[in-house]
Amino acid sequence: MCSETVHLPIVKTAVWPDEAATQGFAMMLASRPALRNAFIELRGDLGAGKTTLVRHLLRALGVQGRIKSPTYAVVESYELPGLAVWHFDFYRLQDPQEWEDAGFRDIFASPGLKLAEWPDKAAGHLPLADLVVQLAMLDDTARQVTLTAQTPNGLALIHQYDSYPPLMYKGQRPISLENTTTSANGASA
Ligand SMILES: Nc1ncnc2c1ncn2[C@@H]1O[C@H](COP(=O)(O)OP(=O)(O)O)[C@@H](O)[C@H]1O
Numbered sequence: 001m002c003s004e005t006v007h008l009p010i011v012k013t014a015v016w017p018d019e020a021a022t023q024g025f026a027m028m029l030a031s032r033p034a035l036r037n038a039f040i041e042l043r044g045d046l047g048a049g050k051t052t053l054v055r056h057l058l059r060a061l062g063v064q065g066r067i068k069s070p071t072y073a074v075v076e077s078y079e080l081p082g083l084a085v086w087h088f089d090f091y092r093l094q095d096p097q098e099w100e101d102a103g104f105r106d107i108f109a110s111p112g113l114k115l116a117e118w119p120d121k122a123a124g125h126l127p128l129a130d131l132v133v134q135l136a137m138l139d140d141t142a143r144q145v146t147l148t149a150q151t152p153n154g155l156a157l158i159h160q161y162d163s164y165p166p167l168m169y170k171g172q173r174p175i176s177l178e179n180t181t182t183s184a185n186g187a188s189a
């Protein structure tokens with residue numbers, strides 16, 4: 001077979017009809033080895049589902065207990081076996097000095113998973129994201145999704161994620177984020 005050249009970025013679109021579909025994507029991401037050292041930007045208006053996607057992803061990775069939105073603290077971090085995760089919400093980032101003082105430069109230089117809501121508020125500081133997830137509200141529960149892989153690692157995250165929805169997720173109720181523990185394989189405890 002001849003070798004293929006992939007030209008980045010690669011853009012894929014999908015419609016997630018309900019939160020179970022969002023969770024399905026999160027579970028797919030959680031299973032990807034490329035996630036172990038990745039930077040993912042989450043874009044979209046307030047209420048689009050950025051934090052919800054991150055919560056489903058963290059649950060799928062094995063985070064237990066309450067998952068706070070980092071809206072006030074700017075960052076929440078998680079130590080999983082063999083994986084450090086940082087969840088940023090840059091909405092309230094004010095002053096460029098805050099970036100240096102808070103040690104964010106060091107975090108982005110460290111291995112692990114970095115997830116960032118409102119990346120535009122930290123523009124100029126952030127490295128190129130491996131993957132950009134853009135969410136737009138279609139109705140109460142449906143989301144138009146645009147996935148942009150900007151690096152080979154980002155491409156590994158969405159490789160073979162081609163068509164959505166697989167029917168198994170349609171109409172299935174999402175596992176509760178608050179009351180249920182979800183193991184790495186997605187089974188509910
Ligand atoms: N398909 C979906 N994907 C993500 N969230 C959804 C979906 N359908 C409904 N929701 C709801 O929309 C809200 C999204 O809020 P949130 O994740 O805080 O948004 P953001 O972080 O983008 O401001 C949550 O209440 C979530 O339960």
Ligand SMILES: [Mg+2]
Nearest residue numbers: 050051069117
């Ligand atoms: Mg949010």
